[in-house]
Amino acid sequence: MTTQTIPRSETVEPAAPAQRPRGQGRQAWWFLAPFLVLYALFVIGPMLYALVMSFFNSSMVRPGLGDFLGFRNYSEALSSNAFWSSLWHTIWFTILTTPPLVILAFVFALLADRMGRSRWFFRFAFFAPYVLPSAVMALIWTWIYTPAIGLASDWLTRIGVTPPVWLGDPKWAMISIAIATVWWTLGFNFVLYLAGMQDIPRDLYEAASIDGAGPMKQITSITIPMLGRTTTLVAVLQVIASLKIFDQIFIMTQGGPDFSTRPALEYIYDVSFTDLRTGYGAAVSMLFFVVVLIVSFAWLMIVRRQERSA
């Protein structure tokens, strides 16, 4: 057997699809039309309306747009502590959840991939929490986190550790929510990684072991590089999902204690629907949209560059 170089993923890329027959493009538009109409009606339209509204003193309970304010809504938001702290909470949540959700998903997928017959069970066990609605997951974890009588406090007390007030302490509340979220959404990344691992040709590992590579070496030199694309996908999807945090926090703490967990989306909800200030809410939404766009773009660039140099 001659030495074989590991094929880079580019080499297995299929040839570019042949030029489409003429006229098929027009037919495609017809198939796309229902989607495009709904997209324009429910996404593009409201977004433009919100953009216009963000320059006005619009109210939920007054007809019309209200008084023109120029950039006053924006300057109010940018000088508001509540806005910046809610934005930081969203980013803090993203920082807390993204690394574990990528790394743990990879580790568990790696372990599950080694299982023979019982792999289906682990795939099921890790994916099961992901199908729970956010309300169910929030209820389960609120019970676990109940001070004094909850499961988490009970276990820690048994091993002699004084448990924190999980959701009641401003320092711990976000960490507690992050732990619950990792448990809840790990399964999605896990399944993506597992699918990726099963696509790695087994003969690579065989060849590596014949060449004397140990299990660790095989992981670092075969599994991780071959999963580069999956990691990019998982990391980008995860950052975007974490930035959209709302449900769990709204149900578990309603942004408390003392607003210490209120994410940007809940701030938008609070000012628009509870305070009825839809104009200001629209301005904050626009700012948040820009932030998500910048973060996602920057993140994509970093991951892409790393991947290229790897």
Added chain:
Amino acid sequence: MSRQDQFVRSSMPAMSRRSFLQGALAVAGGLTVAGCSTLGAGLVGSEVAPGTVDYWDLFGGGDGVRMQQMLDHFRQTNPQLGLQAVTLQWGNPYYTKLALATVGDQPPDVAVSHLSRVPTLVSAGLLQPLEPSDLEAHGMTPDKFSQRAWEGCQVDGKTYAIPLDTHPFVLFYNTDICKKAGLLDAGNQLKPLNSPDLLIDALTKAKQASGQWGGVAAVNGDTATNWRMFQSWYAQLGGEVLKNDGTEVVLDDAKALQVLEYLKKLSVDSKLMPSSVDYQGAVALFASGKAGFYMQGEWEITTFQTAKTPFSMTLFPNVYGGDTYAVQADRHTLIVPHRSDGDQKRTDRGLTLIRSLLDQSLTWAKGGHVPAWLPVRDSADYKSLRPQSNYAAAADAAVLDPPAWYSGSGSNFEIVVGSAVATVRSGQTQPEAALKQLKQDLQVLADTPPPT
């Protein structure tokens, strides 16, 4: 492109096409079979059950159970009128949904609202004024209501709400512990605790008698309790927080600091009350006899009756008031949200429900609330209801949240003030720093142009 990407991309459309078809079939089938089902009504915006009374409230716990009894009684006595009752989460979530449903012209026919929220709802144009002739037709005339409660429901000379009760902040005491501590008089009633020192003395004795805590009131994760406690004593000092519909913050530094220092003394300095306990934890401590006193709205009465705690209730201590008693309170009222069709029959059905609920005020009063409906409040049945009638006087000394578009029960205002008070009671912040923070946050709200 690597294979796993292809896997992800190619598997998506196949799955979604199939599930889309299944989903579409299910929806179409559901609509044909159910006809005017809830789903169908939701999709086309028609009424779920025409001719019935739609009613929303925000009652949980013992209140929720009693309200169900009262609604069941209404169903039995008015079988010709159906009733669709919905209970939503207390506080901002409830008022948010109420406002959105009314703006969307799909409001309930009758809803519960705290009186402190009524001015904002009126200025937002979400309430329908009730005509005196309609009210009279249902026997609801001003002379049948507690005067202060009725006056609170008038805005610009029009009646916008019907008062159901007053629910003051009160003092619960464990009769066994207080007896052991020598705090009860000959008639087994709590001796008055009408000064800062008397209250501290009583808490100290109760702490010795209970072996754990003198008293307890929720600190963490419950801004409302902290606000109620602060406001009661601050109002006894004659302090005000807001003026001119909330556009002006008039917080009196000296008075506010006096109350904050005292609150800090009770929990952090003297450790007579826990400095870290949430709402449920506070209830559990008092119910299990680990604290002699419990400070909360009277609605927790049912919890302790169920737990068979030996307890009684009285007015919240008049620590600073002297001759003029004051206590934080709010009132539950029944409102008719604005609807564009102005259907008289619908209003009529709503008023029938309101009258039925008022007539059952005694059932409601068992949950601790002081009735606003005089035929019940002045009845012998209510007066013999103990300990509920012990603190009926609080209804006239009630201090409601100051009117502002951001204030009222469970509002941003309560959250802002309550959060600051909580940090003092838990020892996280010094009174001066908390007061500074609180004034800053209130100023932001006061400076915001009102959306109504």
